[in-house]
Amino acid sequence: xxxxxxxxxxxxxxxxxxxxxxxxxxxxxxxxxxxxxxxxxxxxxxxxxxxxxxxxxxxxxxxxxxxxxxxxxxxxxxxxxxxxxxxxxxxxxxxxxxxxxxxxxxxxxxxxxxxxxxxxxxxxxxxxxxxxxxxxxxxxxxxxxxxxxxxxxxxxxxxxxxxxxxxxxxxxxxxxxxxxxxxxxxxxxxxxxxxxxxxxxxxxxxxxxxxxxxxxxxxxxxxxxxxxxxxxxxxxxxxxxxxxxxxxxxxxxxxxxxxxxxxxxxxxxxxxxxxxxxxxxxxxxxxxxxxxxxxxxxxxxxxxxxxx
Numbered sequence: 024x025x026x027x028x029x030x031x032x033x034x035x036x037x038x039x040x041x042x043x044x045x046x047x048x049x050x051x052x053x054x055x056x057x058x059x060x061x062x063x064x065x066x067x068x069x070x071x072x073x074x075x076x077x078x079x080x081x082x083x084x085x086x087x088x089x090x091x092x093x094x095x096x097x098x099x100x101x102x103x104x105x106x107x108x109x110x111x112x113x114x115x116x117x118x119x120x121x122x123x124x125x126x127x128x129x130x131x132x133x134x135x136x137x138x139x140x141x142x143x144x145x146x147x148x149x150x151x152x153x154x155x156x157x158x159x160x161x162x163x164x165x166x167x168x169x170x171x172x173x174x175x176x177x178x179x180x181x182x183x184x185x186x187x188x189x190x191x192x193x194x195x196x197x198x199x200x201x202x203x204x205x206x207x208x209x210x211x212x213x214x215x216x217x218x219x220x221x222x223x224x225x226x227x228x229x230x231x232x233x234x235x236x237x238x239x240x241x242x243x244x245x246x247x248x249x250x251x252x253x254x255x256x257x258x259x260x261x262x263x264x265x266x267x268x269x270x271x272x273x274x275x276x277x278x279x280x281x282x283x284x285x286x287x288x289x290x291x292x293x294x295x296x297x298x299x300x301x302x303x304x305x306x307x308x309x310x311x312x313x314x315x316x317x318x319x320x321x322x323x324x325x326x327x328x329x330x331x
Contacts, residue, residue: 026100028063029093031056032071036090037163040072040079098301101164116305121150121157121166124250126294129271131170134315142307153222153249161299167308169297170315172268173229181297182327186316188293190286191231192272194258194265197281201264208285210238217245217263219254231266234289255280268292298328 034045035056042060046053057077064071071086072079082090118138122131127149135147150157150166154174161169162180169175176183193208195201201212220231235242245263248254251271258265259279272282296312296319298304309321 024063024066025059026097028059029097031059032063032086032090033093033097035060035072035079036082040081042079095301098164098299101303115144116307117146117148118168118305118308118311119148119150119166120311121152121160121169121171123154123157123171124151124252125268125271126170127151128250128252129268129273130294131315134311137314138307138311141310145307158297161297164299167298167302167304168312170294171297172292172294175295175297176293178297180300182300183295183297184316184319184324184327186294186296186319188291190269190284190291191266191289192269193283193285194255194267194272194277194280195283196259196261197279199264199281201283202281207287208283210235210240210288213264213266213285213288214240214242217243218266219246219248219257219263220244220266221254222247222249230290230292300328302328304328 030049031045034048035042038044038048042056043053046056049056060071067085067089069085069089070083071089073081073083120131138145139147150160152160154171157166157169157171158174158178158181160166162178169181170186172189175181176185193201193213201208201216204212214235223229231242243263246254246257248257251267254265254267255271255277257263265280269282269284269286272280274282296316304324309324312319312324313321
């Protein structure tokens with residue numbers, strides 16, 4: 024049994040049993056991957072995949088257990104490499120962070136700047152996507168940590184720790200009638216206007232839907248987008264009012280828009296940091312997490328990860 028064979032079966036599973044795509048991801052050939060899978064099945068004496076001709080159609084029952092064990096073994100092999108790198112040189116390496124546009128654009132820049140100043144020889148890589156996508160990246164080992172609002176705390180494979188809390192706000196053009204209201208806005212006020220907000224997969228969208236539904240209202244969703252900058256662009260064009268995270272509004276940069284506080288209308292959202300269970304973290308990753316969330320010092324993080 025070889026680690027390469029274990030990687031082959033895990034990549035095939037991650038690519039929905041498409042051997043050609045799995046081979047491309049591993050920078051090898053499709054026949055080579057198929058051969059390694061057959062050799063492993065022969066050694067173990069059980070089929071890992073069900074087949075129709077040469078096509079893989081399903082993971083067998085023993086195959087599911089084998090894949091789970093293979094992922095654990097690959098994770099431990101990866102941890103061994105990280106331990107060696109950590110003790111040989113604690114100032115060099117790679118930190119891969121999976122996060123959303125809002126975090127990368129509005130929250131993380133000062134943290135990354137401080138981190139680069141302290142660890143100039145660490146290669147920092149950002150992977151962006153919606154919360155589900157970036158959680159999956161981290162679970163597959165393609166990122167060391169994930170920072171997002173939704174999905175992180177709901178993933179069984181991640182240790183999730185709360186970082187900070189935030190509210191939604193409304194953004195409108197300077198001449199919008201909502202600015203003339205003297206009383207705090209109501210959900211009914213918002214429902215009277217077309218709304219531009221996050222895609223269904225993004226931060227706090229389910230909270231917005233639940234709030235309107237509980238009030239017996241149906242919002243006029245004119246447009247959904249994957250990031251706050253796009254939302255603000257279309258609000259500027261007059262397509263509707265914007266509902267977005269308050270951290271994504273910058274008064275100076277967004278001088279063509281006005282922000283209205285609506286924290287009384289929707290529940291507070293929480294941004295989380297997620298780390299794959301069983302991962303070994305390089306020392307500089309502990310530093311990065313503490314820079315982002317000062318209450319998550321190394322001792323707190325180690326305790327959450329059950330690291331001695």
